[in-house]
Amino acid sequence: MESSKLKMGVTSAAIALACAGVTYAVLKYKHRVRDAVEALNYxxxxxxxxxxxxxxxxQELRKRTKVHQAVGCDCEWVTEHGKRQPVALVQLSTYDGMCGLFRLSQMKTVPKSLKDLLEDETIYKVGVAPYDDGxxxxxxxxxxxxxxxxxxxLASLCGYHAGxxxxxxxxxxxxxxxxxxxxxxxxxxxxxxxNRQTKYAAADAHVAIRIFVNLVEEHYNGRLFWLFRRNSDVWSNINDLCLKYADVNFKTKQKPKRSDGMIKEVKDGKIKEVISKRYPHATRSKPLYHNCFLEAPDxxxxxxxxxxxxxxxxxKGLADIVLESPLTVRLRFEPAGxxxxxxxxxxxxxxxxxxxxxxxxxxxxxKNVVPREYRxxxxxIMKDHSSHDVVLLxxxxxxxxNIRDQAVRERxxxxxxAPLAASQNHIKYTEDADCxxxxxxxxxxxxxxxxxVLPEERRRQLENILLQHYPEQDEVTEELLEEAANIxxxxDNPDYECHGQKVVEYYLQREGGLLQLEQLWREHFLTSMKPRYMPQLWSVKHNExxxxxxxxEGRISEEDIKLIGLSRWL
Incomplete structure (x- = not known):
């Protein structure tokens, strides 16, 4: 009996300790998690x-972005009767807690200083879906x-799966x-x-820059070379990590990447590691350039x-092989140039x-630097030697x-x-629902x-559909079925206007013609991707x-010059 009482006492004590531990953990978690008003009172x-x-x-925001080269960014607007109104508020915040709330709805135009900051490529605008705000x-x-x-x-890169x-x-x-x-x-x-609106807007922008900094440091913290690098070195080379994600819309269905096959799921504020079912994609490594040489007769x-x-x-009997490796071929005829x-x-x-x-x-x-939909x-005459605008990525x-090209298309x-195919009026083909x-x-x-095997009631329903369309027919015949089956x-949509064609026509009427359009795409590629291994002598003005x-050399006619939209060259 005494032994049983002793065991019951020990069990009760264990249960009490367990309950106390759970209570402590809950209270500790609640104490650790704070609402934004309390946590961001600074x-x-x-x-x-x-x-x-x-x-x-x-000016103050720019001073405070020198270390992290980023600001938290968010936008707010009003929706009336299901229709979005113009952006009313732009929120920008630095890591140390400076928040600017720019009330565009209260200003006639966007001030130049703000416009320059928003368009400054050297400062990242971080947040959730900032691409859409843009x-x-x-x-x-x-x-x-x-x-x-x-x-x-960055959350995906660090192994998080967040909503x-x-x-x-x-x-x-x-x-x-x-x-x-x-x-x-x-x-x-x-x-x-x-006051609630102000704190809400500032909090959204500020937690974005805080999350950004935390994720960057967590990413490098998991690498051995972090131990041998100063914190300032990481932020001075932040482009090495962030450049490939700049102006790239996030696909919510994509899975986070981890080399160990694990992902971190965030649910109700808790982090849990689970096994990922994502498999790596096969890649192509076969060379595309063989670098054979073509020679003139001399x-x-x-x-x-x-x-x-x-x-x-x-x-074709137009050339002879003069060297096997590297393959060199000499033409038997004089080339045009x-x-x-x-x-x-x-x-x-x-x-x-x-x-x-x-x-x-x-x-x-x-990669076609000048997209084919325009070229x-x-x-x-401008399609000749188009290999200049084909690079490898x-x-x-x-x-x-390709994602960053979309912003240029929209502009x-x-x-x-020249509207993009985003509405019924700009779709090349339409489908008649009745037909x-x-x-x-x-x-x-x-x-x-x-x-x-067709039920009688269903057969009558289908026949009525046909007879309504062919009122001159009294019954459904085999000939009628064959005709209706191939209706x-x-x-063709008579209102359809091809985006690429309209853009080309627009530049044909402008100073600089199609060369200007071509150069705009090349400049966009250089500024948006910042390629480090472009071929030597690759030039924005190559075609010109x-x-x-x-x-x-007298190898181009006046008619061709006019086709390019460069009558000023005549």
Missing amino acids: LTIKTVTTEKACDEVV KYLFLDYNVCLKSTLDVRH GLASLSKALLQVVLDKSWRIRCSNWAADELT GEQLCTCDNKKALWYVE RSVGDVGRYYQLHKENKCVVCGSEHSYIR KYFPE CVECHRTS FAQLCG RKIRSAARALLQKSRKH QVVF ERLRVRIN
Whole structure:
């Protein structure tokens, strides 16, 4: 009996200790997780409604971004009857707690100082979905928000799988954001913002920059070389980590990357590691450039080319092989032109099989610097020697470049009155729903009648659909079914206007013609991707230099010059 009482006492004591431990853990967690008002009471918030105040706040923000080269960024707007109104508020915050709330709804225009800051490529604008905020700023105020960085990219890189800013804030900063619908959907264009609105707006921007800094440090903290590098070295080379994510929209369905196959799921503020089912994609490593040489009859080098092209000349009896390795082919006829100046020497250079942006030699695909949707409408004279605008990118850089190209397409859409295929009026083909219904009914009757399994009631329903369309018919015949089964369903959209074609037509009427359009795309590639391994002699004005050579040699007609949109050259 005494033994039983002793055991019961020990068990009761163990249970009591366990309960005390759980209670302590809960209280400790609650104490650790704080709401934004308490946790961020150190913020210095400046509400801006005038150009003078804007200049002062922007200057202060720039001073405080020198270390981390980033600001937390967010935007607010009002939605009326389901329609978004222009951006009313832009929030920017530095890591040390300086927050500027720029009330665009209270200012007639976006002050130059703010516009310059938002368009400054050297300062990252970090947050959740800042790329989307940039699209709205461009549509509403013609401000091109540059170097946006979605912190979810870094969260994924560090192994987190988070749903949004509030989830990341709670898990990484132990700060609970106020996400009540009453504040999120409040009137951000009101004459005066409430105290709750002000703190909400500042908190969203500030936790973004805090999360950004935490994730960058966590990323490097997991690497051995962090032990041998000073903190200042990391931030002075922040582009090594962040550049590939700049202005790249985050896909919410993508899985975080971890070499050990594990991911961190964030739920209810807790971090849990689970096994990922994501498998790596196969990559292509086969060389694309063979660097064969093509020579003129006198032995002068003309250009490099691939094996297939070189051997084509030989098979057609137009050239002879003069060297096996590297394969060198000499033409039997005089070419139309020889290599002249840097523009000609460019085609003689050895081409490297590696990504021109990051230098990766393991996987690469071709990238059209001037997208084909525009170039295909160029005159033939500008399509010659288009290899200059074809470079190699690794899979990741190619994806990033294509995403960043979209911002340029959107600017062209507005500038040239050439909408992208985002609405019914700008779709090349339309589908008639009634015709589709008739065709489906006819095909169902044809198929089922042959199998004799169609229920009578369903058969009558399908026949009624056909007879309504063919009122002159009294009954459904085999001939009627055959005709209805092949009825046209897809039609050309008479209101369709091709985006690429309209942009080309626009520049044909402008000073600089198509060369200007071409150069804009090349400049965009250089500024958006900052490639470190571009071929020597690659030039933004390559085609202009090449065409001038042809004009001097008398190998271009006045008609061709007009086609390019360069009548001033005549």
